[in-house]
Amino acid sequence: MTEPLAMTEPNETGLSAPRVTIRFCTQCQWLLRSAWLAQELLSTFGTDLGEVALVPGTGGIFEIRYGDDVIWDRVTDGGFPEAKVLKRRVRDRMDPERSLGHSDR
Structure with missing residues (x-):
């Protein structure tokens, strides 16, 4: 199976x-x-994201990628991310200066 493209259409x-x-x-x-x-x-990010794709798998996988980078892995990171933690990881790659409001606290 080929990996999906890291970037989408403009x-x-x-x-x-x-x-x-x-x-x-x-x-x-x-x-x-x-x-x-x-x-x-x-x-949170609206049209700043080109796409959020849900990809079914098996074997206990729960992995989140931003482009080609793994930003969360259930096994490596220990369980599932809180929404605010995931938003921070996306923001840190997309626009580190961006404020997430209450999620930054």
Whole structure:
């Protein structure tokens, strides 16, 4: 299986916007958790993200990528991210100077 492209089509500003991929285990029934985190990212970053893709997998996988970089792995990072932690990791790659309001506290 080939990896998805790291960047998507140009966004409203004409710039290529990053792709976030959430790969989750269907056997573990982590779809709702994945969809909720996708919603949190889209609500926070809007059109600054080109795409948030949900990719079904098996074997206990729960991995989140920003472009080609793994920014969360259930095994490596120990469980699942809190929404504010995930938002910070995306922000730190996208626009480190951006304020996340209450999520920064």
